[in-house]
Amino acid sequence: MGDRRSQPTTEWLENEKVKRILTEYLDETDYRIYKELNRDGRISDTELGERVGLSRTAARRRREKLQSEGLVDVLGVLVLQEAELAYADAFVTLNSDISQDDFDDFLSKIEGEELIYEIDEYMGKYDLLLRVWHASLSDIKSYLRAQLQTHDAVERYETVPVTKTHKAWHKILSNSD
Structure with a gap:
């Protein structure tokens, strides 16, 4: 070489x-x-x-x-599908009359959750995207219900299970089924 x-x-x-x-x-x-x-x-x-x-x-x-400078972060990532764990995207719509303090409190609460591995703020139909994982889809459903239905900041949410990831972090993931 x-x-x-x-x-x-x-x-x-x-x-x-x-x-x-x-x-x-x-x-x-x-x-x-x-x-x-x-x-x-x-x-x-x-x-x-x-x-x-x-x-x-x-x-x-x-x-x-x-x-x-925060432009590059070297971290370990659990490849959920390779570990045969369930994961889903939860699209969250916040109550329209939520105060900034209530939003900050809600965000602080979910930022500390280990099973939520990404939180993105959106403009448009949804306000937030939460990426969550758990042992099964049933566990995700129960977990999100406990996290989101009990908080006054959340008007509604929609959960979409992920069935397969083909590319993440600029890597092509295995094609194993």
Whole structure:
């Protein structure tokens, strides 16, 4: 295998849409660092540097800067379908007369919930998307009922079970059924 430093990826240069979106935040090297960390967050700084054409020290400095700025976060993710766990999206509509304090209280409550792994605020038909997992769909239904029906902030919610994830975190997930 040749020296990867002399052959940097051209993905950044070829994808004008990605380049246009990210140039305000990342340069080509930062983007390549992000892509390598996305492939393997446990990669050493030495290997990272080799893959993106930098010294170990320069790669570490760049990675640390991206992390300190909050642009890159290296974390472990439980791949729910591989663990054969149930997961669903809950679309939440908040009461129209909810105060900011009540919204903040509700958000604080659900942010602390381990079984809710993502919370997104929306504009439009729904106000929030909660991504939730549990041992079974029946458990998800009971869990969401306990979390959402008992809070005055929630007008209604709709739960949509996820049957399969094909791509997440820029990774193609296995096709096992």
